[in-house]
Amino acid sequence: MTADMTDAALVRRVREGDSGAFDALVVRYFDACARYAFRMLGDRHDAEDAVQETMLRAYRFLGSYEERDVFRAWLYRILVNECRTLAGRRRRRERSLTRDDAGVHDAVDERAWAAAGTSGMRDELQRVLDGMEPLLREAFLLKYIEDRSYDEMAAITGAGVSALKMRVKRACDWLRPRLEVMYGGLR
């Protein structure tokens, strides 16, 4: 039954004390959040951490959600901030990571890819994406993977619409020569 309810109705149920209604919101948005977090962070463990923390914060701070907002955009705002925070934490972590640690980390990730039904090799698409400037990646993912409008992206990221359009354009231009190499002149 909760699967048929709107986001706003589910939020009202949670606020009225039915915490189980939040499960439906988690189920509804988990896949999209996991996809964004993984594409943004390029690491399964970080992505899982980001999604879990996002859902927990959304639950704990549901009182701050105002119904005039779109729940999805509100949730993405938390997710985007969480990914930014984790990416910063990871940069600090990587500075202290030894080569051996990195090898173990990669091996675990390869097993995760195999479990996800891929060839076991890290996704070539992800390799390309990982090389992109984080704010360009963020804008590209929100626009073309999560299919958000520029107005919604502005609400999510706090950046202006014009700046976001510029970032997406820069991202596309950055990708073109790299995709030419990767796809080998596909027509």
Place this chain on the structure above:
Amino acid sequence: MADFDNDTPGDVQLRRFAAGLRDGAVPVGDDARARVLAAVRAAAAEDAAGVGRAAPRPGGTLDWLLRRRHVVLSPLAGAALAASLVGLGVVGTWTLTRDSALGVQRPEVGPSPDGRAPSPVATQFVLVAPRASSVELVGDFSDWRALPMRAAPQGGMWTVTVPLAPGRHTYSFVVDGTTWMTDPTAPLAPEDGFGSRNSVVMVGEASI
């Protein structure tokens, strides 16, 4: 309209790339979903038992959560690289205002005689890049979509004239379809947070 709607090889590759990212498997699966559900339920149980944070109630604040985080990134060296690849220079033929960019040429704009909003001003952008095979103009006035610049018969000069509303605009040149570069003679806008800069042109005003 997407940024890669055309049937060019580059646009086809971008569409394929985006579809792969959107539809491809990610290694975050059902076990992770179960852990997230368990964590949320545990938080709810803590609330019910009066432990930890209070249950969600309307009227709280999310200010700290929504506070913008500053991401510190290394500056891009793209503009410097581009400058090393192409010969640069700017040819100006129009009468310019004192503070205008030499690469942007436009007539002076007077106030509208009937008090209405000033009309757009034809503004010419010029870049000399003799080794480039294409140059495009992108800016906030085009929603950062590329406007092709026309090559002059000689001298490696590329130009385009665009009607701009009076006010401040930011723009860049895109050389050979991929390399962004600022106008070497125009003021720079503040960084956008990731080390990239754009040039600034003021239309219809004496200075920036």
